[in-house]
Amino acid sequence: MNHLANITLKELKDLFTPSAVATLFVLVVVFASLGTALRGADEGYSEDEDFGVAYAGDPDGRIAAGGIEFTVRDMMVAGYIANHGGVTPEEARKHVIFTDASDEDGIFDWMEDNGMRYAVGAPDADRLRGGISKERMPFRTYYIFENGGILGSGNSSVPASIVAGASAYVSALLIKAGMGSDAPAAVRSPFYADNGDARTRVNGEAQDAEPGAIASALAKNSMVIPIIITFVIMMVGSMVISSIGSEKENKTLETLLTMPVRRTTVISGKLLAATLFGLFYGAVFMVGMKVYTNGIMDGSGDVDLASLGLSMGAGDWALLFILLFLAIFTALGICMILGAFTKNYKTAQTMTTPIAFLAFVPMIVFMITSWGALPGIARGIMFAIPFSHPMMAINNLMFGDYATVFAGIVYLTILDALLMYATVKIYKSDILVTGLSQSEGATRFGSVFAGKWRRGDEDR
């Protein structure tokens, strides 16, 4: 074997450890499962979803104008079919729902009652008769905003393309009838969805904006917070594990543990310092990222979220701070436990993988969607991951989902207490000094929790 092959083989053996391969395998499986679970977050968004049409008249009444005859229902069903490939006319007719409500509140109430996110206001019969082939006529767009993040908050292209389909249907009739016009655009495209005049109901209040603009405004927070928390968790976690690995390598920990100081004091000191550093780090990062995103997202900020009740009060910030504190504490608890099994600085570096994984998964999920839009299984997974809670907190607080926020606080508090208990147990055991190398695997690991000191160990 030549020298290069010899060295390469040795390095590959070092890199492809069973734990590295297992981590990779788990990563792939979890991401694949998550992808499947998340499918529900954007499905049902345009597939088989009811579409509302506000029309002050009989949708089945025939409109005769410009040399053609059509009904508003046929026109809108044609638009729906054009936007939903493969749907039959019968199915489309079930999904295109009409109302004769003409005022805005009435239309929004009707949409909410029928679980619709999209509706358009069609011109009335007189306007259609008078305008066909003479002018392009606007359809006003109405949206019910759903807290679905970038992925599922609603898309202004849905009514635009349905109206475009309806427009094409009428245009085809006009062209078939040989209709010429002084205004060719009115024949080629008689209607358009007027998203410039869009109305969106958010939290019961109407806003002059389409949902994408509101989602973008919300994204300033929903994208920033997960990134910050991921950085804080990874930074602080890595520091703690490395610190313990380094202390073990230099035997400073061994020395420290023989001094007249309780092991719980050593643990608490390390946790407290790292938590304070994490909060400071997070605060600095938050300010920096806020300025950064305000800069890059300038232009989408014309939506007044505060006027919609989508803002954070002092109490909300306090709850976010509590969640952030608890999540950092969770990360540190996990890292302290992992750190106990490290032998040196080098092995400590590889121990950060579980923490990185637990931070990256919710970061990606909550950058593209929200807690409210997650289907059941994905919700369960996200709730179980401790770092999800501060990541989704701003969105939940803005939309008044305090139940999830408080459930998160309770969950993290219990988890932190358990982690603290486990940390103290492990740090009082021999494993801290011997590692697992001198153990007999699970038997020994289990004995940490099952076994008690033969005589009192209160002084430890």
Next chain:
Amino acid sequence: MGKALVLEDVRKSYGGREAVKGISFEVDEGEIFGLIGPNGAGKTTTLRMICTLLKVGSGTIKVYGHDVMGESTAVRNVISYLPEDAGAYREMTGRAYLKFVAGFFADGREAEAMAERGIGMSGLDERIDSKVETYSKGMRRRLLIARAMMSRPKLAVMDEITSGLDVMNAYEIREMVGSIARSGTTVLISSHNMYEVESLCSRVAMINHGEIVLSGTPAELKEEAGASNLEEVFVRAVRSQ
């Protein structure tokens, strides 16, 4: 003369492997006691149990009358442990490190005085204000021995104190240990260096496969084995096992 350290039928297992198999020995106050044995014999495990780092499997260990299991804080107040190849916090200066450690034994002026005593013992002069990471191995060892002794422990436990040091540094460290014992501190050392053990220790115990196989003064052991030095005693004892 009182007993500084008493071990009675001490056992320790790692999972199913018994590393220490019922050892017993005593160390008198003010003496330098040597624990010798080949690698993996159970020396470090024994020292770690004495210093409250590892649980005692069975048997008892008492340090100045305090049980290491039930009174670990009391034990830590009177001992000082220096592990093999121990280091100090690399980013700290020698002075900051000694002050940091002194804070665990005393408060205020007393801690200041303890740290100053450590600075003097280290003999590092102006280098005491340099970062530990810039120290040579010998300097680091002197700092650590000063750290171990500045609290005036009743029992100093030192594992391979001169391992890896050059002749001059090893000589100086041995001088420091001798001076510590003359000041009244009991010293328990573990070493592979038979010359070091013979020149420093008043009594020696040899451990092999987790059991005490020899004990006595260096002179007694040499006479019993008919050997000219402790190294020969060691080799014969190991080969006969």
